[in-house]
Amino acid sequence: MAKDILVLGPAWPEVFLACAAMALLMLGVFRGESSARLVSWLSVGALAATALLLSGTTPERGLTFGGMFVIDSFAVFMKMLVLLGSALAIVMSLDFNEREKIARFEYPVLFLFATLGMMMMVSASDLISLYLGLELQSLSLYVVAAFRRDSIRSTEAGLKYFVLGALSSGLLLYGASLIYGFAGTTSFAGIARIMVDSAGDMPLGVVFGVVFIAAALAFKVSAAPFHMWTPDVYEGAPTPVTAFFSVAPKIAAVSLLVRVLVEPFGPLVGAWQQIVVALAVVSMLIGGFAAIYQTNIKRLMAYSSIGHIGYALVGLAAGDETGVRGVLVYMSIYLFMNVAAFGAILCMRQQGRMVERIDDLSGLAKNQPMVAAALAISMFSMAGIPPLAGFFGKLYVFLAAISAGLYALAVIGVLTSVVAAYYYLRIVKLMYFDDPVDVFDQPIGRPLGLVLAGTSLFTLLFFVYPAPLIFAAGLAAAALYAG
């Protein structure tokens, strides 16, 4: 036992990221307030170096720290997505923060700590390390949500997120304590063994525990009916923070949900499958119908992200390897199209002030054809129109659902995506066929422009060569079921 505790090998990327975050914090403190841009670029560098270290780790499944930390292809795949999402979010924030006078060096450092928390979540293989990773992530996110501290909306977003997040952490801990009380261990492997042994007669307490844990994680991925915080927080938080919220933490929380349900509670698939189906259906319905009435683009994106989580959960509801592969493909594509959409939203500035109404987008194609094209690609992709990337994401989850016999779920998914297509396409119609009202400020800034171009091109051209992503997702899903 004592030997495997000190094996740092599988956790090198996390150790590096933790040290880099603390070093950059020191750098920022000593260089003062003017170092925000430097620390931001160094943070992006640190994330890139972490990704490099991560790609160097062995793909075989490995446990360390007394079995609390696991690394496998699934973890590597998800961590790559998380790192990419965080790096893009930091790059997108650069100009925004300087214009809004909230450029402070703590901002990228908090992003780094949040990313570290997400990586720990993805690699958690024990209820204790799961909880601590989740808290490290959440606590950093609460602070960045309230980062524009002179704005009432931003502080309200931070406080609301904090209070509801604390509630969901309480649910998680309660569920975890019930599971521990039954199984006598907190490690995923141990719980899985106990679950297999006593699969015949599962006491009510264990089902309660699974329900509590699933509800808490559903809150973190903002799946309906645990989504109430999402529109308010997305609207109130600074826009690049919203962009960050809608990608990296969601990916981490989805991978945590997948791992928890598949690894320790895999034998209970019958019990949790109906929970996931219910979550998926309600999320898709809320995401489809509630978004129609929104006038604020950030609130619209919040409901859209709730709907997308619903589609990803369709894959998980299938409860097998193809389903998990569908979830992974969906989340990777979701990252690109969502970052593209938020990149376009960050361009919505008139006379130096951010505007957030959907009507402000009218006639954008005449003034800024490139931004309008990027947003249109993203919207078409989110609506699931072939041959854009979003279509393939939906294709893989619905295929998995059909092969698992969940026909009703797949039909509901297709129908709600038709409903959702209405509001996505309304934005395209506003941009291309309506008369311009006010001109947006130009130029949009080089880092943002590059992010926008890169993510839109990926969304547009994914169908040309989808094999690497599908293959990697397949490997990752297989690793989860092999372990």
Next chain:
Amino acid sequence: MIIQALAFYLFSTVLIAAAVMVISARNPVHSVLFLILAFFNAAGLFVLMGAEFLAMILVVVYVGAVAVLFLFVVMMLDIDFSALRQGFLRYAPIGGLVGIVLLVELMWMATVWAVAPGASEVGVARMPAAAQIPNTQALGLVLYTRYVYVFQAAGLVLLVAMIGAIVLTLRQREGVRRQDIARQISRPRERSVELVKMPPRAGV
């Protein structure tokens, strides 16, 4: 045995009574003082269970730091507690209903509670008997070895909490005169003291 039972009932009765007083006391300062009383009694219960480390931590951290911090907040900040309490009666029925539902669920679960047959060999075997090794020592044996990962992770969580508190509240103010001790003590005598020759009986 009987003394233990008596102590248990004493601690628990006072604990519950103090907890009720925390939420029903009119004066927020009294609430905090009752909270401290509740912490002390909970610590007593921990000692009865042989978990003396938890008891110490409860007193040192919760009474020593957290409760005193609460007192500071209550006394220093201008919070209108009667305004905070305004919706209390209106929401009390709903809150009570939710509480009763949760209680019923809990009791229902407790009646059918079972421990997995294999649980005793994975779980209890890891915790040494209290007679062999004191609770504090047992914790010390695993905290920095077996649980070093989560220990460090908890440290990071606290660091983030500290950064967050500073980011959200610290403001650089203009025109603040700070004491510079190095400059003070390196000031030469000539710059601050002037010897003036005064003729006697001349006045200033």
